[in-house]
Each structure stands twice: as structure tokens, then as C-alpha cells.
Amino acid sequence: MNSKNEELQLKEEIIRAIKTVHDPEIPVDVYELGLIYDIQILPINNVHILITLTSPACPAAESIPKDIKDKVEMIKEINDVEVEITFDPPYTADLMSEEAKLELGFM
Numbered sequence: 001m002n003s004k005n006e007e008l009q010l011k012e013e014i015i016r017a018i019k020t021v022h023d024p025e026i027p028v029d030v031y032e033l034g035l036i037y038d039i040q041i042l043p044i045n046n047v048h049i050l051i052t053l054t055s056p057a058c059p060a061a062e063s064i065p066k067d068i069k070d071k072v073e074m075i076k077e078i079n080d081v082e083v084e085i086t087f088d089p090p091y092t093a094d095l096m097s098e099e100a101k102l103e104l105g106f107m
Helices: 003-018 063-073 098-103
Strands: 036-042 046-051 080-085
Touching: 003 036, 003 046, 003 063, 046 063, 063 080
Parallel strands: 046 080
Antiparallel strands: 036 046
């Protein structure tokens, strides 16, 4: 198996782990909500995850990044995880998946 396939498989595993994290106020996981802007797998399986929150005043601003970091670090191939929060671009409901929009009654 080439390293590109291994990287794709690892990224899918990271996404599965992220999908177990929910915003406590919204019954949809943070991935489907569109809060994950970027996932980078760096050398020696260090991972950088760029996220946003639904608002800068989000009450879960501390728990969501920590939950994401904790869940991704549980993957045995992962060395280290850094979760960075950005508000650029600002979050909008357009970032939600179709599944999340259906779940929340946006469709």
C-alpha cells in the first residue's frame, strides 16, 4: 500500500473520530455542522485540525476543541494533535452538510 492510500485511510479514521464530537446545544456532530475547516496530516502522523465555532461566544468554546483533540489522539497511528480555532471565514449555516440541515429542519 502506498503512503497516499495510508494517508487517505488515516484521514477517514480522523473524520470518524471527529464525528463522535457534538456541540452540546445542537444534536448534530461538529463535522456535519461544518465546523471543521481543514485536517492536515503532517510528518510523523502529527495532525493539525482547523475548526471554527458557531459563534465567538459559543459556551462550548473550550470543550469542543478538547473533545476533538482527545478523540483523534485515541487513534493509535496518531502522534500529536493540534486543534486551532479560527473565525475567518465566519461560520454560516451554509457550511452544514445536507444531513445536518435535514436533522435541524433547515430543509
